[in-house]
Amino acid sequence: MPRSPKDYTSTEGKPNWCPGCGDFGIEMAMKQAMAQLDLDPDKVLLVSGIGCGANMPNWFSTYGLITLHGRAVPVATGAHLANHELSVFAEAGDGDAYGIGMGHFIHAMRRNPNMVYIVGNNTVYGLTKGQISPTSAKGCKGPSTPFGNPDPPINPIALALANHCSFVGRGYAGNLPHLVNLIKDAHNHKGFALVDVLQPCVTYAKDAGYKYYQDLTYDLQAAGHDKTNPEAAMKRAVEPPEKYPIGIFYQDERPLYEDELPQFKKGALVHHDISKIDVTPLFEEYSF
Amino acid sequence: MKINELNFMIGGKAGEGIEVPGNMFAKICMHAGLWLHSTQEFYSVIKGYNNINQIRVAEQPVKSHTNRYDLVLSIDDETVPRYYEDIVPGGGVIYDPSLVSADSRQSELVPGGALKYDAKLMKKALSRDDINYFPVPMSEIAQEKVGLKLARNIVGIGACMALLDYEIQPLLDLIVKTFARKGDDIVNKNIDAAQAGYNYVREHFSRQFNYQIRNVKNPVKKFFADGNEVMVFGAIKAGLKFVAEYPMTPSSSVLHTSAKYAQKYDISVNHVEDELSAMNMAVGAGYAGVRSLVATSGGGFALMTEAVGMAGMIEAPVVCIEVQRPGPSSGLPTRSGQGDLRQVMHASQGEFPRIVMAPGHHEEAFYMAHEAFNLAERYQCPVFIISEKYLSEGHATLPFLETGHLTIDRGKLLKESEIKAGYKRYSFTEDGICPRSIPGQKGGAHLANSYEHLESGYSTEEVHHVNAMYERRMKKMETIEKNLPHAELEGDPKADYTIVCWGGTYMPASEAINMLTRDGIGVNMLHVKYMLPLQPGVREILEHCKRPVLVEGNYTAMLGGVIAEKAGIDIQSKILDYSGRPFTPDFIYARVKNLVK
Numbered sequence: 001m002p003r004s005p006k007d008y009t010s011t012e013g014k015p016n017w018c019p020g021c022g023d024f025g026i027e028m029a030m031k032q033a034m035a036q037l038d039l040d041p042d043k044v045l046l047v048s049g050i051g052c053g054a055n056m057p058n059w060f061s062t063y064g065l066i067t068l069h070g071r072a073v074p075v076a077t078g079a080h081l082a083n084h085e086l087s088v089f090a091e092a093g094d095g096d097a098y099g100i101g102m103g104h105f106i107h108a109m110r111r112n113p114n115m116v117y118i119v120g121n122n123t124v125y126g127l128t129k130g131q132i133s134p135t136s137a138k139g140c141k142g143p144s145t146p147f148g149n150p151d152p153p154i155n156p157i158a159l160a161l162a163n164h165c166s167f168v169g170r171g172y173a174g175n176l177p178h179l180v181n182l183i184k185d186a187h188n189h190k191g192f193a194l195v196d197v198l199q200p201c202v203t204y205a206k207d208a209g210y211k212y213y214q215d216l217t218y219d220l221q222a223a224g225h226d227k228t229n230p231e232a233a234m235k236r237a238v239e240p241p242e243k244y245p246i247g248i249f250y251q252d253e254r255p256l257y258e259d260e261l262p263q264f265k266k267g268a269l270v271h272h273d274i275s276k277i278d279v280t281p282l283f284e285e286y287s288f
Numbered sequence: 289m290k291i292n293e294l295n296f297m298i299g300g301k302a303g304e305g306i307e308v309p310g311n312m313f314a315k316i317c318m319h320a321g322l323w324l325h326s327t328q329e330f331y332s333v334i335k336g337y338n339n340i341n342q343i344r345v346a347e348q349p350v351k352s353h354t355n356r357y358d359l360v361l362s363i364d365d366e367t368v369p370r371y372y373e374d375i376v377p378g379g380g381v382i383y384d385p386s387l388v389s390a391d392s393r394q395s396e397l398v399p400g401g402a403l404k405y406d407a408k409l410m411k412k413a414l415s416r417d418d419i420n421y422f423p424v425p426m427s428e429i430a431q432e433k434v435g436l437k438l439a440r441n442i443v444g445i446g447a448c449m450a451l452l453d454y455e456i457q458p459l460l461d462l463i464v465k466t467f468a469r470k471g472d473d474i475v476n477k478n479i480d481a482a483q484a485g486y487n488y489v490r491e492h493f494s495r496q497f498n499y500q501i502r503n504v505k506n507p508v509k510k511f512f513a514d515g516n517e518v519m520v521f522g523a524i525k526a527g528l529k530f531v532a533e534y535p536m537t538p539s540s541s542v543l544h545t546s547a548k549y550a551q552k553y554d555i556s557v558n559h560v561e562d563e564l565s566a567m568n569m570a571v572g573a574g575y576a577g578v579r580s581l582v583a584t585s586g587g588g589f590a591l592m593t594e595a596v597g598m599a600g601m602i603e604a605p606v607v608c609i610e611v612q613r614p615g616p617s618s619g620l621p622t623r624s625g626q627g628d629l630r631q632v633m634h635a636s637q638g639e640f641p642r643i644v645m646a647p648g649h650h651e652e653a654f655y656m657a658h659e660a661f662n663l664a665e666r667y668q669c670p671v672f673i674i675s676e677k678y679l680s681e682g683h684a685t686l687p688f689l690e691t692g693h694l695t696i697d698r699g700k701l702l703k704e705s706e707i708k709a710g711y712k713r714y715s716f717t718e719d720g721i722c723p724r725s726i727p728g729q730k731g732g733a734h735l736a737n738s739y740e741h742l743e744s745g746y747s748t749e750e751v752h753h754v755n756a757m758y759e760r761r762m763k764k765m766e767t768i769e770k771n772l773p774h775a776e777l778e779g780d781p782k783a784d785y786t787i788v789c790w791g792g793t794y795m796p797a798s799e800a801i802n803m804l805t806r807d808g809i810g811v812n813m814l815h816v817k818y819m820l821p822l823q824p825g826v827r828e829i830l831e832h833c834k835r836p837v838l839v840e841g842n843y844t845a846m847l848g849g850v851i852a853e854k855a856g857i858d859i860q861s862k863i864l865d866y867s868g869r870p871f872t873p874d875f876i877y878a879r880v881k882n883l884v885k
Contacts, residue, residue, distance in 0.1 A: 080576075270577040
């Protein structure tokens with residue numbers, strides 16, 4: 001029997017997001033993608049940070065791990081290296097990923113572990129009540145910036161391209177079929193796959209609602225973008241903010257972190273037998 | 289004639305090479321069948337400033353370093369004027385007359401660093417009538433034989449072998465072993481340098497020194513390693529599979545050593561972007577079911593703090609080695625101290641079970657590192673091994689350690705076949721410890737949640753759920769306390785004084801006790817190995833002690849505070865030091881003697 005989103009849904013409770021939140025779209029897209037990929041829920045690990053969207057694992061029946069603000073990526077990396085046979089999804093918000101967790105994000109791209117990183121990007125801090133985020137536009141007003149955000153926003157796509165991220169994608173929480181396919185592509189990609197997801201915050205970022213994104217997003221692949229061309233990708237990434245290309249900006253095949261290390265050739269580290277390790281050769285080596 | 293009992297020191301500028309020849313000297317003594325203890329004092333610079341490497345040698349196991357030297361090898365201008373007073377009567381110093389002479393001009397003053405000496409001081413340093421001076425033109429010989437003055441350290445080690453009337457062949461063999469990677473030319477030049485130093489002393493000072501190194505008959509098989517190395521060996525024996533670290537002195541050799549053996553023992557060793565990442569990764573790996581380690585020093589540990597609490601909350605096993613150096617802040621990067629106990633005990637918000645332990649010496653460090661991984665999985669909590677630079681970077685000879693009795697205890701980690709329908713990861717149990725599944729296991733899916741949660745891991749804020757889960761978690765602390773090994777009193781239980789200490793202070797303290805005993809002063813020792821939970825039995829032991837004396841490498845007597853809080857005994861006599869230098873047996877001896885007066 002084909003799997004359905006229900007197979008990935010926790011029976012404990014229902015999401016507590018505001019009605020109309022973009023997180024519902026991301027949640028459904030992830031579950032549909034998992035179902036269509038026919039992933040065994042016991043072989044999936046969903047690791048999140050802290051924030052509205054990062055509460056996600058509560059509503060999944062897979063293995064889940066809600067970590068700390070900004071730390072989804074390193075925790076997911078550790079778990080992935082312990083058992084690289086799992087399907088690991090890291091999931092965070094824009095403050096989580098591009099603010100407090102920025103250092104990890106940059107180094108994970110460099111490291112290229114085989115995992116998907118979904119970043120719900122709604123340009124605002126929701127759970128702490130409406131402050132600006134690293135992706136908020138200059139001039140944006142909020143409780144921490146009553147006279148307007150003094151700083152221009154981070155461009156996560158351009159940043160990822162500059163850091164040799166091996167899969168750079170962007171989706172939109174209001175375009176479910178497209179997002180499902182993008183998450184599937186990201187999962188099937190061998191390496192670290194960034195999926196930045198534009199999402200409306202219906203409570204704190206009312207200016208950028210569904211209509212706004214509906215009008216301004218366009219499909220890169222439908223527009224004939226060549227995802228193997230890094231220069232073309234960068235051009236699309238720095239297009240004026242009036243347009244939001246979605247789809248795969250860039251993808252390349254390069255060795256995984258774990259590919260280049262013989263330790264991982266004998267199967268997932270977690271399955272190695274640790275009962276009969278002999279350290280006498282170490283004593284010998286330090287003897288003379 | 290003193291045979292096989294020697295406190296040797298080599299001093300030179302950073303970057304001039306005192307580590308390699310020092311270790312060569314040590315390995316040759318090990319080869320002769322002797323026991324050793326060595327420690328280095330150095331500045332936090334890559335080049336310049338005077339560094340020393342102290343190596344103590346005997347036919348019986350050596351517990352600690354001392355600062356009274358029998359033989360000093362000075363390969364710079366500064367070692368002699370800085371340390372000439374610390375040479376014992378009858379001892380000697382090998383120095384290079386082109387660097388050290390009575391008409392030396394005033395040294396260049398480096399603020400906060402190098403010793404300021406002038407001709408007057410140099411003259412004094414070279415005119416003690418109770419020690420032997422052995423001028424050896426090491427730079428000149430090195431220039432002649434190798435074409436490089438810097439090879440004077442190898443010339444110097446050759447000179448030492450001759451002065452100690454020991455054969456040169458082991459040194460030559462060791463040079464081959466050490467430099468083989470660098471090619472025949474380097475090997476041959478170093479051999480020539482060592483041989484020339486050896487010959488020079490034979491010709492000029494034959495048998496003029498009353499210390500000798502001789503081969504011991506049927507020696508015990510030993511190896512020579514520092515505390516960090518032996519802890520990594522213990523961890524490997526325990527099934528270490530994952531290491532994440534950001535380099536920080538004096539913990540970096542944990543990273544280096546595990547990296548060196550990563551492929552031999554199939555370990556994922558990661559030099560990561562920062563300590564935040566290191567601890568978070570290690571928690572992720574521990575959660576996913578492998579034996580996972582981080583190592584750092586105080587400053588790096590401060591960055592790990594939040595993730596420590598996460599490990600406590602999601603009940604992930606992880607082991608952290610915290611190698612202390614003096615703080616606060618950047619403090620003294622290359623020195624030793626014991627000022628991080630409270631940081632490690634209390635790091636992270638809220639309350640959660642954790643174990644804090646500290647080994648006293650190298651052998652104990654191996655077994656404790658092994659045990660730490662069993663404890664982490666048995667109690668599903670973070671476990672901290674606190675060490676200090678003195679133990680972690682100090683070397684000792686160890687016998688080939690017995691490992692046959694060591695077992696792997698994975699606690700309540702379930703096999704897939706043991707997971708029943710309706711499994712809940714954080715179920716309520718008598719001892720507080722929950723049966724544990726790991727990702728990938730069929731039927732074991734759950735949420736590991738840094739928020740307060742239900743038995744399934746699902747978030748909750750409801751009072752009765754919060755209380756029940758909190759109490760169940762903290763129950764583990766009682767279970768841990770009940771099962772920790774009891775504290776033990778070492779030495780005569782009726783002694784008048786009891787030294788109370790922790791960590792590497794054990795080493796100089798145990799030797800100080802021998803010295804005091806020889807003087808007829810009865811001293812025993814309570815070495816506390818677990819600080820959190822405080823090891824059971826500490827109160828009972830102290831209640832029967834006549835006069836406890838705390839010896840700690842900090843200002844505020846941190847262990848003393850823990851004992852006062854948990855055992856209700858406020859120890860009045862304290863020997864504290866925060867200079868960044870390890871205690872010496874002499875220092876503890878003198879201070880205890882003062883108490884006796």
